[in-house]
Amino acid sequence: xxxxxxxxxxxxxxSISEFLAREGYICEVSYNIRDAQDKLISFQYDCVLLDIMxxxxxxxxxxxxxxxxxxxxSILILSAKNSLDDKVxxxxxxxxxxxxxxxxxxxxxxxLRAIYRRKKLNGSNMITFNEISLNIxxxxxxxxxxxxxxxxxxxxxxxxxxxNKNRVLSRQSIAAHLWGxxxxxxxxxxxxxQHVKNIRKKISAAKGTxxxxxxxxxxxxxxxxxx
Amino acid sequence: MKLVDKFTLWFLGVTLIIIPINSxxxxxxxxxxxxxxxxxxxxxxxxxxxxxxxxxxxxxxxTQGCRIKVESRLGPxxxxxxxxxxxxxxxxxxxxxxxxxxTVASYHTINGKHYRITSGDYVSRSxxxxxxxxxxxxxxLIILIGLVVLTARLASRIVLxxxxxxxxxxxxxxxxxxKKLTLPPTRVKEFxxxxxxxxxxxxxxxxxxLSLKEFSENASHELQTPLAIIRSKLELLSESDIQGGQAAxxxxxxxxxxxxxxINRSLxxxxxxxxxxxxxxxxxxxxxxxxxxxxAFGDLIALKSLRLECNIDPDVDVKLHASLxxxxxxxxxxxxxxHNIPQGSIEVSLNRRCLVIKNTGRPPxxxxxxxxxxxxxxxxxxxxIGIGLSIVKQICDINxxxxxxxxxxxxxxxxxxxxxxAASSKLLQNDERYLHEKIQL
Numbered sequence: 269x270x271x272x273x274x275x276x277x278x279x280x281x282x283s284i285s286e287f288l289a290r291e292g293y294i295c296e297v298s299y300n301i302r303d304a305q306d307k308l309i310s311f312q313y314d315c316v317l318l319d320i321m322x323x324x325x326x327x328x329x330x331x332x333x334x335x336x337x338x339x340x341x342s343i344l345i346l347s348a349k350n351s352l353d354d355k356v357x358x359x360x361x362x363x364x365x366x367x368x369x370x371x372x373x374x375x376x377x378x379x380l381r382a383i384y385r386r387k388k389l390n391g392s393n394m395i396t397f398n399e400i401s402l403n404i405x406x407x408x409x410x411x412x413x414x415x416x417x418x419x420x421x422x423x424x425x426x427x428x429x430x431x432n433k434n435r436v437l438s439r440q441s442i443a444a445h446l447w448g449x450x451x452x453x454x455x456x457x458x459x460x461x462q463h464v465k466n467i468r469k470k471i472s473a474a475k476g477t478x479x480x481x482x483x484x485x486x487x488x489x490x491x492x493x494x495x
Numbered sequence: 496m497k498l499v500d501k502f503t504l505w506f507l508g509v510t511l512i513i514i515p516i517n518s519x520x521x522x523x524x525x526x527x528x529x530x531x532x533x534x535x536x537x538x539x540x541x542x543x544x545x546x547x548x549x550x551x552x553x554x555x556x557x558t559q560g561c562r563i564k565v566e567s568r569l570g571p572x573x574x575x576x577x578x579x580x581x582x583x584x585x586x587x588x589x590x591x592x593x594x595x596x597x598t599v600a601s602y603h604t605i606n607g608k609h610y611r612i613t614s615g616d617y618v619s620r621s622x623x624x625x626x627x628x629x630x631x632x633x634x635x636l637i638i639l640i641g642l643v644v645l646t647a648r649l650a651s652r653i654v655l656x657x658x659x660x661x662x663x664x665x666x667x668x669x670x671x672x673x674k675k676l677t678l679p680p681t682r683v684k685e686f687x688x689x690x691x692x693x694x695x696x697x698x699x700x701x702x703x704x705l706s707l708k709e710f711s712e713n714a715s716h717e718l719q720t721p722l723a724i725i726r727s728k729l730e731l732l733s734e735s736d737i738q739g740g741q742a743a744x745x746x747x748x749x750x751x752x753x754x755x756x757x758i759n760r761s762l763x764x765x766x767x768x769x770x771x772x773x774x775x776x777x778x779x780x781x782x783x784x785x786x787x788x789x790x791a792f793g794d795l796i797a798l799k800s801l802r803l804e805c806n807i808d809p810d811v812d813v814k815l816h817a818s819l820x821x822x823x824x825x826x827x828x829x830x831x832x833x834h835n836i837p838q839g840s841i842e843v844s845l846n847r848r849c850l851v852i853k854n855t856g857r858p859p860x861x862x863x864x865x866x867x868x869x870x871x872x873x874x875x876x877x878x879x880i881g882i883g884l885s886i887v888k889q890i891c892d893i894n895x896x897x898x899x900x901x902x903x904x905x906x907x908x909x910x911x912x913x914x915x916x917a918a919s920s921k922l923l924q925n926d927e928r929y930l931h932e933k934i935q936l
Contacts, residue, residue, distance in 0.1 A: 277720050283727035290734075348719035370723035370756050373730045421794045436733045438746075440753040447791075448825070462798045484742035486733050 269384060270294045272313040274304040274330065275346065276322050280369075284317065287373045288380075300324045305333055313341045315384055317376075318363070320347040320354055328354070331361035342383045346371070372441035374432040381431045397430050397492075399476050411474035421446050422467050429467075429480060429490035438487040464488055499651035503643055510639060518628050525624050530597060533618045537599035540614045545603040548610060564613040568602075595620045657681035661690055668697060670704045671769060708766065715763045722759065726752050761882040764822070765869075768889045778812040779820050785811075785845050788824035795832050796841065806844035813913050819890050826883040827852050827909055834907065842906075849912040856907050863900045 271288055275281040276299050285295040296311075298304035301324045308316070308330075316334070320327040331343065343363040347354055355366045364383040367376060385393070385404070393404040399412045407423050409416045418426070428445050429437065439457040446463070468480050483489045544554040544563055554565060598615035652659075660679050668676050676697040678690040729752065733745050767773065785807050796803050815823075831841045831854035839855035859866070867888040870881045884900075887909075891898040897912040 277724065279724045280720060280727060283724065283731055286731060287727070348716050348723070368760075369719040370726045370752075373727050419794050420791075436730075438730065438733065438749050440749055441730070444753075447829075459795050459798055463794065483733075484737070484739050485746045486742045 269314045269380075270296075270312070271315050271317060271380070272296050272298065272304065272307055272311075272341070273317045274298045274301075274322065274327065275317065275319040276300060277319075283373065284376065287377070291377060301327070301329055304330055308334060308339055308341075309337065314388070315342045315344060315380055317380075318343055318345050320345060320349060320358070328357055328361060331358065331363060335362055342387045344376075344379055344383060346376075372438070372444055374428070374435055374437055374441050375445055377435075378428055378431045378445065395427065395430060397433065400426075400430065400471070402427055402430065411471055411476035414474040416470045416474060418467075418470060422463055422470070425463050426467055429488070433479075433490040433492050436483045436486050436489050442487070497651075498655065499647050502651070503647045506643060507640060510636070514632055514636060518632055522621070522624055522628055525628075526621060529618050529624075533597045533616050534599055537597065537614045537616055538601065541599060541601040541603075541612045544612050544614070545601070545605060545610070548603070548612075549605045562615070564611075566611045566613075568609050568611050654683075657683060657686040658689070661686070661693060665693065665697075670697075670700055673701060673705060675701055708769075711762070712766050715759050715766070718755075718759050722752060722756050726756070758882065761886060764886060765882075765889055768819075768886070768893055771893065773816040773819050773893070775814065775816045778814050779817050780811070781813050781815065781820060781850070782807050782809050782811045782845060784817075784820040784824055785843065785850070788821070788828050789843055791825075792828050792832060795829075799832060799835060800838055801832065801835055802838075802840040804840065804842040806842075806846075808846045811845055811847055813894075815890075815894055819894070823887055823890050823911075826887050827911075830883055831907070831909075847913070848915070849910055851911075852909045853906045855905060858905070859902050859907070863902055866900060867898075 271293050273281055273284055273288075273295055275284065275297065278299070281297045281299070285297055288295040296307060296313075298307055301322050307313075316330070318327045318330055327345070327347075334341070334343070345354075345358045345363045345366045346369060347358075347366065348369040358366055364386070365379050367379055385395075395402045395404065401410045402408075402423070403410075404427075407418075407420060409418050409423055409426060424446060425442065428442065439460045442460045442464075443457065446460075464480060468478055471480075472478050477494055479490050479492065479494050481489055481491050481494070540563065544565065547554040548565065554563060595618050596615050597618055598613055600611055600613040603610050603612060657679060664676055664678055676694055678694060681687055681690065726749075729745055729749055733742070733749075737745070786805075789803070789805055789807075793803075827850075828841070828843065831843075831852050834856045835841065835854050836856055841855075842851070842853040844851045866884050869885045888898055890896075891911060895914050897910075899908075899910045899912075901908055
């Protein structure tokens with residue numbers, strides 16, 4: 269997947285591009301609107317990660333520019349200004365999703381994959397990894413053809429793991445993914461632990477491989493090298 | 496006590512002091528004038544008698560009812576030509592009255608003979624003057640008090656109109672509306688001073704408030720990017736080859752960043768609520784949101800082995816922004832879960848009038864109303880930042896919901912009462928009128 273990251277902060281841009289590069293994405297970075305417009309005209313991207321506040325203008329300008337130029341890339345807005353107006357305006361102008369800073373990199377990745385899936389693989393909503401297959405539409409998970417009895421949250425979590433396979437997922441990142449930004453509940457990692465435990469139990473019960481492992485005190489990892 | 500009453504009382508007090516003093520003065524001066532004119536007249540009579548004597552005519556015995564005595568006397572004429580005596584004639588058996596009499600004796604030398612001519616007259620007694628004065632003073636007082644009391648209110652309404660205008664404006668003034676206070680012009684010096692002072696003060700307050708708000712908003716927003724950098728770097732770091740001890744350090748840092756992020760987000764949300772960014776005219780189906788929230792927390796409730804009781808009426812629509820509905824319900828329900836005890840229970844009930852969330856839990860340590868303050872939390876839970884309830888309170892405030900939190904029969908009860916459509920606007924009107932009346936005098 270080819271991604272254009274439009275973000276004026278060098279450090280954050282380098283973190284994101286490094287993270288996405290490890291995922292095998294080709295990530296190019298623009299630090300301002302003008303450069304971004306040049307790149308958008310010259311090359312084709314699957315997805316654009318767009319910061320709203322840029323040194324030479326508002327990131328929303330890029331949205332209208334892309335519409336004008338009929339550039340079909342998916343757009344994920346990254347904004348520090350968690351303002352409702354920006355969000356509504358952004359989504360109305362054709363952005364696919366909106367993520368508020370500071371975000372977790374795995375969360376960014378999951379969102380990116382979700383909008384990419386929606387745009388490119390229209391119709392096919394199956395995500396498969398070895399014996400595990402997830403249906404995004406029906407929220408059904410199968411292991412070795414056996415339907416797992418999973419709650420919505422467990423399904424979300426398993427999807428999050430598979431999208432971010434071989435990544436260390438911190439409890440914070442998992443909690444934020446499952447319960448959102450505003451619940452004061454995030455620090456209660458017991459729930460994360462319980463959910464992970466349940467998923468592992470259910471996959472094992474269906475004779476699947478227990479890919480999910482604990483990483484030191486850091487969190488969890490969906491380890492594809494496990495057999 | 497009202498200003499007008501105070502002024503009236505003061506005025507009446509002064510009047511009550513002045514009137515006796517004034518009547519003494521009046522009494523004295525009237526008496527003096529009467530005496531003076533009587534004496535003048537009698538002197539005149541004496542002079543006329545003397546003239547008659549000089550001409551050899553026999554003077555009349557009476558002038559104006561008083562006997563004129565003419566005595567010849569020896570010896571030199573005293574220096575003073577007139578002698579005035581006043582006496583009460585109570586003792587006079589002929590008159591048997593206590594009239595006041597003024598007699599004027601004058602000495603004349605006519606044709607070498609010395610005469611003493613005495614004439615007298617009755618004048619008004621002091622009691623008579625006093626009696627007359629008393630009635631007039633009484634009437635004066637009655638009319639004065641009556642008119643003052645009757646007109647004071649009217650006068651104060653007219654005179655103090657600019658003051659009441661200022662007061663009304665001040666009462667309606669809200670620093671959050673960001674509008675500067677403009678007061679009606681007045682020509683009264685004191686009110687002018689008051690208005691300019693009030694205007695200056697409120698302008699400064701508005702300016703300060705705006706700059707403070709701008710600062711905190713900017714600070715919160717500016718913090719987001721560095722937080723994003725720290726978080727992303729930590730995540731990249733945690734994927735590199737690290738040892739157990741380092742992992743613990745990273746986890747601690749991640750926890751701190753997480754907490755900072757949440758505090759920051761909550762503060763931004765609060766300031767946006769204060770900015771009325773979430774004003775809406777649309778109604779949302781709170782039933783649907785409540786059901787969704789309960790479902791979303793189903794896992795957590797099950798994990799904590801809590802018993803959930805749900806009485807959600809269908810078709811409960813309230814005027815509330817969709818995002819706020821989510822935040823409100825999520826905060827309340829997650830609180831109910833977190834502050835619960837093992838094997839406890841949660842009861843969520845929603846109807847047209849109110850949303851009630853009851854949960855078991857340890858009794859609160861402080862007054863329950865304090866829990867709505869920012870960063871105030873029961874000591875039972877270290878994981879929370881203590882801002883959830885104040886967000887809930889703010890949401891309720893801007894949507895004119897009534898929120899109440901109390902602890903009864905071993906349950907924490909949070910009750911959010913919705914305004915009832917038409918009734919609420921009527922209530923508001925009444926309130927307005929009440930305010931109006933209270934301000935008017």
